[in-house]
Amino acid sequence: MKHKLEHLLQQAVAALKTQGVLDPELAVQINLERARDTQHGDFASNLAMMLAKAARTNPRQLAEKIVAAIPQDNLVSKIEIAGPGFINFFANPDSQFQIVKQIHDAGPEFGLSKIGAGKRVQVEFVSANPTGPLHVGHGRGAAYGSAVADLLEAAGFDVEREYYVNDAGRQMDILATSVWLRYLEECGEVLPFPSNGYRGEYVRDIAFNLHKKAGNDYRRPAELVLEDIPADEPQGGDKEKHIDALIERAKTLLGMEQYGSVFQVGLDEILADIKDDLQEFGVGYQHWFSERLLMDDGSIQQALQRLEVAGYLYKQDGAIWFASSRLGDEKDRVVIRDNGQSTYFASDIAYHMNKLDRGFDQIVNIWGADHHGYIPRVKAAMQALGADESKLKVLLVQFAVLYRGDEKVQMSTRSGEFVTLRQLRNEVGKDACRFFYVMRKSEQHMDFDLKLATSRTNENPVYYVQYAHARVCSVLRQLDEKGRARNLNLGMEHLNLLTESHETELLGTLSKYPEVLERAAVQYEPHQLIHYLRELANQFHSYYNAHQFLVDDDRLCNARLNLICAVRHVLANALSLLKIHTPEAM
């Protein structure tokens, strides 16, 4: 409907250009939106006001010329000029009824779009370090990222979901060493645990399993482990130096092969947990991309070489720097440290080069808001590599703050005390969890109220939408219990009996769904879909209370049943897109 009207306006503009009313060179942007007030028809355009200046007339006069130039079309029953020069379109009521038939015919396909057809887009999200289980902060990225990916797919894009696994670097060494130290405790060695190690209970679990499987294979005496290790922070030392020395000790005492095994056990167990967790949350990936792969296959050296050739690298204080400040970053960044090791940023340059080489039309990164300062340097790197940096879209997700009623839930990663995503899902349930995470715009700071999300009352918006779906199913069951049968065709033939204001309103809202879906996808804003669902559910509940569906008149009864089944289809399509259940009874 909307696209059709836009096309009509375009034809009108073209006609006015040939008539000489408008400059043929003039670039015209057709602006059409849903009228907010039904008095203003169904769609409104401000075209005349936009073009008035260029055409050197007043908006209302121009509007009249535009209206005169619009071709006849049976979708439109009336066109009015109103206010300062709005052009208001009134849809033909008969055409409005057709939406019920369209929805029925398209079924699960209704609302899908083809605007992304032929375009490949990659969405990278979550990508949490595999040093521990996912917590509630990652949950928002997971829910938002998968919703964005699913929306893009619904809009016709060829979508590839990817998780970047930071399986290299110092944090992983700290994890491996933490696992080993806990393992030594399992073996019966007595030694202090570093303040900067991973203290979470899950590390003990991994160590326990390792001990069960490998016995004392990795055991070394505590005296040897602790010999000449600089003091930890609580003892007045430096916690970084302390842990680094322990990492080195682990490597020398175990040898690289055994150390590698311990490292791998930690990585594998945590990654398996993360994958499992995400899958239960309805989040799936096409690729798990390993950072270690980049180091092993020479990608990093290759990327740095390209920067070198382009003249963006220089040496200073023993380190190698990337001159990102020449490309908009606030300062230059180290890529190779003075100890010869490459930085995380160097990996990221290679990773983004790899993404570009894979030929995506668009690359979407979903990051926590605390990484926002990182965007300029990555974009700078892409430019330096000669790539089109506009291909990269970084979406930031603000942190979610957990509340239980009025009380803030405290979290601390250091102490290992945090609410995991798994705990949250168990407490709140997958449906409410996803709904709440996606309900807000991603860049909004979010308060996640556990009490509200778990409540089974009218305060909880998830049930409100699901209830609408269940109610339609319930009506159909009632029909059956009364010994009546649905007559689909009879209903379709008499859709014109749907003249109540609630019915007209619902028809309009149903026809909006494809536009909402498309906009939510293109703008990366799944919350728009949630708001639409609440609106649709609200209109349905009002309708339900105002009118009886199972009336004696078979024609009206079936027309109404067809309408509410159309509502059910749209609810189901949108909810399943968001991986939220559509209960048939509640």
Added chain:
RNA sequence: GCGCUUGUAGCUCAGCCGGAUAGAGCAUCGGCCUUCUAAGCCGAGGGUCGCAGGUUCGAGUCCUGCCAAGCGUGCCA
């Protein structure tokens, strides 16, 4: 200090590319279950869109300054 994000009803938030009288939910108050599920519906009250300027036919929306909150500002990842 600088940078990014945010500021809309008592609370949590929508508000599409600048458009017509700024909207929901919760909370508060008043109604609706012998009829398809009351996890629902109907109604009422509640606003200086952080503040001050500017741009124009028109600003919650764009620009500038200020105020407030969160985050960032490592040879950490």
